Amino acid sequence: MNEKKRILVVDDEINVCKSIRQAILREDCEVDMALSGEEALKKDAQKAYDLVITDLMMPGISGLDLLRELKARRPEVDIIMITGYPTIRTAVESIKLGAFDYLPKPFTPAQLRNLVHRVLKKRQQVQDQPVKQKPKDIPPGLFYMIGHTWLKVESETKGRVGIMADFFQSIGRLVSLDLPEVGQIVQQGEPCAMLVDDMNFSYRIWSPASGRVTGVNMSLKENLDVLPKDPYEEGWLFTLELSSLEEDLEGLVQSK
Numbered sequence: 517m518n519e520k521k522r523i524l525v526v527d528d529e530i531n532v533c534k535s536i537r538q539a540i541l542r543e544d545c546e547v548d549m550a551l552s553g554e555e556a557l558k559k560d561a562q563k564a565y566d567l568v569i570t571d572l573m574m575p576g577i578s579g580l581d582l583l584r585e586l587k588a589r590r591p592e593v594d595i596i597m598i599t600g601y602p603t604i605r606t607a608v609e610s611i612k613l614g615a616f617d618y619l620p621k622p623f624t625p626a627q628l629r630n631l632v633h634r635v636l637k638k639r640q641q642v643q644d645q646p647v648k649q650k651p652k653d654i655p656p657g658l659f660y661m662i663g664h665t666w667l668k669v670e671s672e673t674k675g676r677v678g679i680m681a682d683f684f685q686s687i688g689r690l691v692s693l694d695l696p697e698v699g700q701i702v703q704q705g706e707p708c709a710m711l712v713d714d715m716n717f718s719y720r721i722w723s724p725a726s727g728r729v730t731g732v733n734m735s736l737k738e739n740l741d742v743l744p745k746d747p748y749e750e751g752w753l754f755t756l757e758l759s760s761l762e763e764d765l766e767g768l769v770q771s772k
Contacts, residue, residue: 520546521636522563526556526570526582527598536569536598539625540632553577557585560593567635569596569628572603572610572618580610587614594635598623604705608722608767611661620706630717638686654680655748659768660724665708666748667724667768672761675725677708678752684744688713693736693743696754700729704764709753725764727756 523545525536533549541547548563550556554577556568568586572579579597586593597618599607607618616635619628660666660680668676684690694710702708708723732754736742743751758764 520544521567521639522565523547523567523569523632524550524556524559524563524565526550526553526568526574526579528552528571528574532571536628539628540569545636553579553582556582560586560589564590565593566639567594567596567616567632569598569632571598572606573600580606580613583610583613583615594639596631596635604703605767608661608705611664612767612769614662616663627718627720630719633717634686634719641685654771656771658748658771659765660771661722661767662769664722665724665753667764668752669758669761670755673758674730675727675756675758675761676752677724677754677756679721679743679747681744681747684747687711687717687719688715690714690740690743693740695732695734695736696729698729698732702726702729702756704760704767721753724768725756725758725761727759729754730757731755 521544523540525533525547527533528551530551537547537549548559550559553574570579570582583595586595594616597607597610597615599618599620601620610618617631619631658666658668663682664680666678666680670676690711691714692712696702696708702723703726704724705722707720709721711719711721733752
């Protein structure tokens with residue numbers, strides 16, 4: 517029998533902690549709470565949590581500082597950042613620093629549960645597969661949000677967007693995909709697409725760059741299997757007229 521997964525919820529408001537705990541509580545999880553980054557570090561030193569869900573903006577040790585410290589201690593810990601709209605840029609930075617994902621406010625209990633499900637599924641796969649499977653190679657020259665989306669810069673004003681291969685390892689078989697419309701404006705770190713898998717979990721996809729959508733890969737609607745099978749070529753999502761490339765690249769990692 518598998519041990520219960522240990523989850524820590526961190527927020528300086530007790531009512532927020534309680535509501536998050538209530539939303540994600542399940543039989544195979546043990547969920548504790550901490551009201552500050554300092555308390556979270558003390559509790560983690562005692563229990564070594566599998567997943568930490570933390571607010572980004574807190575007095576004292578911020579969510580970003582907590583992320584850095586926990587990752588320095590235990591790189592294998594998964595961390596979800598809860599963010600407000602004005603902190604999207606910082607949330608993108610948190611992905612670069614190793615956060616599993618972030619969830620912008622306001623969010624629903626279902627959206628939170630979907631994200632926790634992804635984390636726990638990924639951890640179970642690692643546990644079930646002692647021999648680590650080699651991920652698909654990332655083509656050189658792509659800019660990407662770790663574990664999320666990639667940007668291929670085709671010129672100073674043109675780019676192509678897709679989903680990183682390892683994203684598909686933590687979800688089920690795809691059953692639907694919502695794409696942006698041509699002419700729609702998207703912003704880095706904000707939703708640009710939506711996936712639904714065969715367990716009826718939905719996943720918001722964050723745009724790696726800002727700009728106006730100039731083209732959409734409608735062929736994916738007829739063959740969703742292309743997305744996980746060929747994520748860096750035929751599985752591209754849409755093209756962009758880039759509006760703030762230099763600034764956006766600061767929040768991304770470049771493949772070599």
